[in-house]
Amino acid sequence: MSDIQKKLANLRAEINYHLYRYHTLDDPLISDFEYDQLMNELRRLEAEHPDLVTPDSPTQRVGAEPLEGFEKIIHPIPMTSLGNAFNDQDMANWLTRIERLLPEGVTVADLEFVVEPKIDGLAVALTYENGLLIQGATRGNGIEGENVTANVRTIKNVPLRIPTSPNGPPAPARIEVRGEVYMPVADFEKFNQQQLAKEKKVFANPRNAAAGSLRQLDSKITARRPLAMFSYAVGYVEGAEIRTQKEALDYLSALGFAVNPDILHTGDFQEVLNFIHTWMERRNQLPYDADGTVVKINNFNLQQHLGVVGNAPRWAIAYKFPAREATTKLWEIKTNVGRTGQITPYANLEPVNIGGVTVRQASLHNFDDLAKKDIREGDTVVVKRAGDVIPQVVKPILDLRPAGSQPYQPPTRCPACGEPAVRLGDEVALFCINAACPAQLVRQIEYFVSRGAMDIDGFGIRVGDQLAQAGLVTDIADIYFLTRDQLLSLEGFADKKADNLLAAIEASKQQPFERVLIGLGIRYVGGTVAGLLVDAFPSMEALQQATQADLEAVEGIGPRIAESIVEWFKRPANLALIKKLGRAGVALAAVQPSGKAAERSQSLAGLTFVITGVLPTWSRDQATEFIRQHGGKATGSVSAQTDYLVAGEKAGSKLTKAQALGIPILDETGLRDLAAPMTKT
Ligand SMILES: [Zn+2]
Missing domain, CATH: 1.10.287.610 (Helix hairpin bin)
Structure with a gap:
C-alpha cells in the first residue's frame, strides 16, 4: 500500500x-x-x-447513477416470516407447543427469551465481506429479494465498513446482517411537510415512506430521505462464533450496527408478557412505529432443534399489538373550522368504549375520504383509536345501513360565518377564506401575535380568547384599537398588565412588512415564502395586484402557493382587514434602507444561501431576514446555484449534499462576518 x-x-x-x-x-x-x-x-x-x-x-x-431495474437476489438462507400471537393465551399456547418438542433433559424453566420491538419498516439483508459492505437486499418474498446496495449505502447509520470503532471486534470473513429499514416518526412528519410545501406526493405512514424510499431506482433520491436501520439478526457468519440471540445482538452492536436499545433478555416468561404489555402502552411515545414485539428463544442450538414449520420458525413469534377498533352508530356528521380556515368533517357517535376510553366523536379526515368511503349519517361504522391520536371512522358496515339513507353532501358555506367554502386547486380540503371568520379568529390572533409573526410579548391564547369572547376584537386588526379601559374590564387585568400589553402591541408596529405578511396567516405563506414575496412585491399593494402568473414567476413560488395568495386577495373581507391594519399604523410596505444601512445592506448581494440545522442564537426566520437585509437570498434547497450553506447543530441531509457539491459551509458567526466584514477590527 x-x-x-x-x-x-x-x-x-x-x-x-x-x-x-x-x-x-x-x-x-x-x-x-x-x-x-x-x-x-x-x-x-x-x-x-x-x-x-x-x-x-x-x-x-x-447515491449512484440511477438503475433501469433492480437485480434479483436469491437469499442464501431464506428470510422467514413469523407466526402471530394476539393475546396472552396465544403466547401460552406457543410455549406449550415448544415444551412438547424440547430435547431430553430440557424443561420450560431452562428457556431464555429475547424480546424485541417489531419495527414497522422494510426488512433487509446486508452482506459484508472482510468488513466491507458488498450487498444490500430487500426481503422480497423471503426467498428472492431485490439488490438495493446503492440505496442502502446512503443510510447514515448503516456501516460501509465494519468494525466502525477502533475498539470493535475484528471483522468476520463474511457476515449477513438482517434488520429493518425505517423512517423515524418525527422525520416522517417533517418529510411529508416538505413534500406538501414542494407540492409533491405525501406518504400514508412511515412504513410506506421507508419502503418507497428504499426501493428507488435513483439512489440519489434515497440519499435525501431520512432513513435509518435497526439490526436484529445475523443470517449467517463465517469467522466468528455466536451461540445465542443475545450474543448476536451484542456482537452486531460491537461491530457498529444500530441495535434497538429496548430489548429484554430473561428466563422468566411472565416477565416477557409484562414487558410486552408495557410496550403496548408506550408504543405511541416511541420515535418509530412498532406494530408488535418479537419473542425469540435465545439459544441457537434449541432454535435449530425446534426448526421451522411451513415458512415460520417455531422458536419465534410476533405478538401483534391490537388495532383498537369498535363498531358503533354514527349519529351525525358535523364540521370544524381551524386557523387556516380549513373546514374538516367529524362524526358524533353513539358513545362506545374502545380500549378503556369512551369515544363520542371521531375524525372523518376530509370530504374526499368521506365521499370515497360513502359514510352516511345513521350508518353503523368501524371506529379506530390509535393511541393518543383522535379516533377515526374507518368505514361503514354496509349490511347494517338503514333504508332510505342519503349520501353526505359537503357544506357549500363555512359553518361558522356563512361565507362560501372553497377548494384550492387539487387540494382535498375545503376552506373558509374569510379573515373575519369568528371560528378562525382566536387561532388567527394566536398566530398573528406569535414569535414568528408580530412577536407581541404577553399576548397568549388566553388573552385572545378573552378578547374574542368579550366581543372586543372581530379581526386581528382590532387589537391595535384596544383601549386601556377595555383591557381593564377583562378578568385578571390590572393597571400594569394592561399597560404592558398596550406597549407591546404598540411596539409591534415597528415590525417589518414581512412579519405582517406572515401574520396574516395566508395558507402556505410562512417565513421563507414571505421573504420571497417581499423581495418581488415590496408592498401590500404590489402583492395584491400580482396575478397568478406574476407570482409563479418568482423562484420558489409554486402554483399552489400562488393560487392561495390570489384567492386570499379576492375576498372583500380580507381587503378590508388590510385597510384597517394600514390605519392602525402597521407596515404594509418594505422600508428602503438608507444611509449606512443601505451600504451595509448590499454586502451579500448576488449570493444565495441555504440555512440548515439549529443556529445558536437565531431562528431560521431571523437568519433569513438578516440575509435579505444585506441583499442576499435564502432558498430552501441546496443546488449548484447555492453559494453558501449556513449550518447549525443537527444539520442533516442538506449539509451532506452541500459537502458533496463542495459548497462552502458557514456557521452563524461566519454569516455575520461575511455580511459585515467592515465592523471587524
Ligand atoms: Zn368562516
Whole structure:
C-alpha cells in the first residue's frame, strides 16, 4: 500500500467512526466544523487521486447513477416470516407447543427469551465481506429479494465498513446482517411537510415512506430521505462464533450496527408478557412505529432443534399489538373550522368504549375520504383509536345501513360565518377564506401575535380568547384599537398588565412588512415564502395586484402557493382587514434602507444561501431576514446555484449534499462576518 493509500484509508476510518458516533450512538466526539475539515481533506485527496476512491469512502454515501431495474437476489438462507400471537393465551399456547418438542433433559424453566420491538419498516439483508459492505437486499418474498446496495449505502447509520470503532471486534470473513429499514416518526412528519410545501406526493405512514424510499431506482433520491436501520439478526457468519440471540445482538452492536436499545433478555416468561404489555402502552411515545414485539428463544442450538414449520420458525413469534377498533352508530356528521380556515368533517357517535376510553366523536379526515368511503349519517361504522391520536371512522358496515339513507353532501358555506367554502386547486380540503371568520379568529390572533409573526410579548391564547369572547376584537386588526379601559374590564387585568400589553402591541408596529405578511396567516405563506414575496412585491399593494402568473414567476413560488395568495386577495373581507391594519399604523410596505444601512445592506448581494440545522442564537426566520437585509437570498434547497450553506447543530441531509457539491459551509458567526466584514477590527 502506498503512503497516500494508507493516508486515505486512515482518514476514511476516522470519518466513518465519527459518523458512527454521530448517527448510531448520538454521541459525537468532534464538532461539525472539525468533521467538515476531515471531509474536505478527504475530498481534496480523492479529487487528486480519483483512481483511489473506494466503495467504503464516506464520500460515496450520496447515491449512484440511477438503475433501469433492480437485480434479483436469491437469499442464501431464506428470510422467514413469523407466526402471530394476539393475546396472552396465544403466547401460552406457543410455549406449550415448544415444551412438547424440547430435547431430553430440557424443561420450560431452562428457556431464555429475547424480546424485541417489531419495527414497522422494510426488512433487509446486508452482506459484508472482510468488513466491507458488498450487498444490500430487500426481503422480497423471503426467498428472492431485490439488490438495493446503492440505496442502502446512503443510510447514515448503516456501516460501509465494519468494525466502525477502533475498539470493535475484528471483522468476520463474511457476515449477513438482517434488520429493518425505517423512517423515524418525527422525520416522517417533517418529510411529508416538505413534500406538501414542494407540492409533491405525501406518504400514508412511515412504513410506506421507508419502503418507497428504499426501493428507488435513483439512489440519489434515497440519499435525501431520512432513513435509518435497526439490526436484529445475523443470517449467517463465517469467522466468528455466536451461540445465542443475545450474543448476536451484542456482537452486531460491537461491530457498529444500530441495535434497538429496548430489548429484554430473561428466563422468566411472565416477565416477557409484562414487558410486552408495557410496550403496548408506550408504543405511541416511541420515535418509530412498532406494530408488535418479537419473542425469540435465545439459544441457537434449541432454535435449530425446534426448526421451522411451513415458512415460520417455531422458536419465534410476533405478538401483534391490537388495532383498537369498535363498531358503533354514527349519529351525525358535523364540521370544524381551524386557523387556516380549513373546514374538516367529524362524526358524533353513539358513545362506545374502545380500549378503556369512551369515544363520542371521531375524525372523518376530509370530504374526499368521506365521499370515497360513502359514510352516511345513521350508518353503523368501524371506529379506530390509535393511541393518543383522535379516533377515526374507518368505514361503514354496509349490511347494517338503514333504508332510505342519503349520501353526505359537503357544506357549500363555512359553518361558522356563512361565507362560501372553497377548494384550492387539487387540494382535498375545503376552506373558509374569510379573515373575519369568528371560528378562525382566536387561532388567527394566536398566530398573528406569535414569535414568528408580530412577536407581541404577553399576548397568549388566553388573552385572545378573552378578547374574542368579550366581543372586543372581530379581526386581528382590532387589537391595535384596544383601549386601556377595555383591557381593564377583562378578568385578571390590572393597571400594569394592561399597560404592558398596550406597549407591546404598540411596539409591534415597528415590525417589518414581512412579519405582517406572515401574520396574516395566508395558507402556505410562512417565513421563507414571505421573504420571497417581499423581495418581488415590496408592498401590500404590489402583492395584491400580482396575478397568478406574476407570482409563479418568482423562484420558489409554486402554483399552489400562488393560487392561495390570489384567492386570499379576492375576498372583500380580507381587503378590508388590510385597510384597517394600514390605519392602525402597521407596515404594509418594505422600508428602503438608507444611509449606512443601505451600504451595509448590499454586502451579500448576488449570493444565495441555504440555512440548515439549529443556529445558536437565531431562528431560521431571523437568519433569513438578516440575509435579505444585506441583499442576499435564502432558498430552501441546496443546488449548484447555492453559494453558501449556513449550518447549525443537527444539520442533516442538506449539509451532506452541500459537502458533496463542495459548497462552502458557514456557521452563524461566519454569516455575520461575511455580511459585515467592515465592523471587524
Ligand atoms: Zn368562516
